[in-house]
Amino acid sequence: MSLLFSPLTIRSVELRNRLWVSPMCQYSAVDGVVQDWHHTHLAQFASGGAGLIVAEATAVVPEGRISPRDAGIWSDEQRDAWAPIVRSVHDRGARIGVQLAHAGRKASTWWPWAAGQGSVPAADGGWTTTAPSAIAFEGYAEPEALDAAGIARVVDGFAAATRRAIDAGFDVLEIHGAHGYLLHQFLSPLSNHREDSYGGSLENRARLLLEVVDAVRATAGDDVPVFVRISATDHAAGGFTPEEAATVGAWAVDHGADLIDVSSGGLVAHQRIDVHPGYQVPLAAAVRQGGRIPSAAVGLLTDSAQVEAVLAAGDADAIFAGREWLRDPHFGLRAAHELGDEVAWPEQYLRARWR
Numbered sequence: 616m617s618l619l620f621s622p623l624t625i626r627s628v629e630l631r632n633r634l635w636v637s638p639m640c641q642y643s644a645v646d647g648v649v650q651d652w653h654h655t656h657l658a659q660f661a662s663g664g665a666g667l668i669v670a671e672a673t674a675v676v677p678e679g680r681i682s683p684r685d686a687g688i689w690s691d692e693q694r695d696a697w698a699p700i701v702r703s704v705h706d707r708g709a710r711i712g713v714q715l716a717h718a719g720r721k722a723s724t725w726w727p728w729a730a731g732q733g734s735v736p737a738a739d740g741g742w743t744t745t746a747p748s749a750i751a752f753e754g755y756a757e758p759e760a761l762d763a764a765g766i767a768r769v770v771d772g773f774a775a776a777t778r779r780a781i782d783a784g785f786d787v788l789e790i791h792g793a794h795g796y797l798l799h800q801f802l803s804p805l806s807n808h809r810e811d812s813y814g815g816s817l818e819n820r821a822r823l824l825l826e827v828v829d830a831v832r833a834t835a836g837d838d839v840p841v842f843v844r845i846s847a848t849d850h851a852a853g854g855f856t857p858e859e860a861a862t863v864g865a866w867a868v869d870h871g872a873d874l875i876d877v878s879s880g881g882l883v884a885h886q887r888i889d890v891h892p893g894y895q896v897p898l899a900a901a902v903r904q905g906g907r908i909p910s911a912a913v914g915l916l917t918d919s920a921q922v923e924a925v926l927a928a929g930d931a932d933a934i935f936a937g938r939e940w941l942r943d944p945h946f947g948l949r950a951a952h953e954l955g956d957e958v959a960w961p962e963q964y965l966r967a968r969w970r
Contacts, residue, residue, distance in 0.1 A: 618926040627838035632666035637937040642726035647687025661707035664947020672716035675772035679717035701784035712787030719797030720746035720758040753884035794881030832871030844876040847898035850886040900930035919950035
């Protein structure tokens with residue numbers, strides 16, 4: 616059996632393989648409540664052979680949504696809408712997680728295909744955003760700097776969302792600390808100019824992320840895997856670095872995280888990224904520290920031989936993919952066939968297994 620299709624057990628959860636679906640925003644929720652679109656979108660990946668599917672960035676408080684059409688999990692109605700999706704994924708043999716998120720200064724924006732750009736005005740359903748410092752993302756409205764009470768509300772929001780996610784049946788929880796959203800904003804000196812215990816040194820800039828990890832782990836208990844997604848570099852001078860990411864990843868594991876999902880960028884509009892197949896794999900390898908910190912790689916990983924090689928080289932413990940699953944929702948079945956692995960197919964699809 617290939618490494619890609621070997622099972623992986625994290626705490627009490629066994630994952631049937633190491634080819635996973637990254638969280639991908641659908642901008643199709645109504646008042647934070649997921650719809651039929653989300654059900655079809657996520658369940659198809661389970662039929663297609665994914666080992667783990669992580670649902671999109673899901674706001675822990677209303678003001679944490681990226682756009683007014685983002686999913687949420689701050690209410691019981693939202694929790695109950697997620698539950699049948701979770702059951703459908705389980706019925707197809709896969710596991711499902713949810714990415715718990717707060718967008719910070721990148722909240723209250725138009726969804727990608729909307730007529731508007733930048734921040735959504737209050738008259739159109741937008742709201743005042745919050746951040747570590749009153750520094751706007753380029754082209755967006757200026758946020759308000761969080762005070763002590765606001766920071767406590769963020770931590771409480773992650774804890775309450777954790778409880779609802781577990782009640783909805785999710786197997787895995789991922790804390791979103793990447794792509795320029797709130798926890799990443801605290802980590803980077805480009806967006807965090809605070810002079811209190813949440814700013815300045817790396818230890819201080821990582822404080823909120825670690826408080827969230829503590830709150831999620833305490834609420835989740837000992838059986839539920841907790842992942843943390845980070846951007847291991849800002850791709851901009853003076854920003855968060857891979858060396859800092861490796862340190863923060865180790866701290867997060869010490870605080871109860873089980874795996875670091877390593878991405879990059881998203882903090883500033885002036886980032887410069889050399890995008891090519893597997894371009895973020897070295898970042899996952901750096902955070903993994905030779906196997907000391909479990910990690911997952913992501914970023915233009917589209918080919919079965921390519922992703923098997925990443926695992927064989929010891930650069931990551933698992934593979935997240937996004938766009939390739941959108942292009943081919945049966946990427947898992949295809950990759951298994953290409954690697955010569957015997958995996959379970961849906962009985963309804965067996966006629967296509969070998970031809």
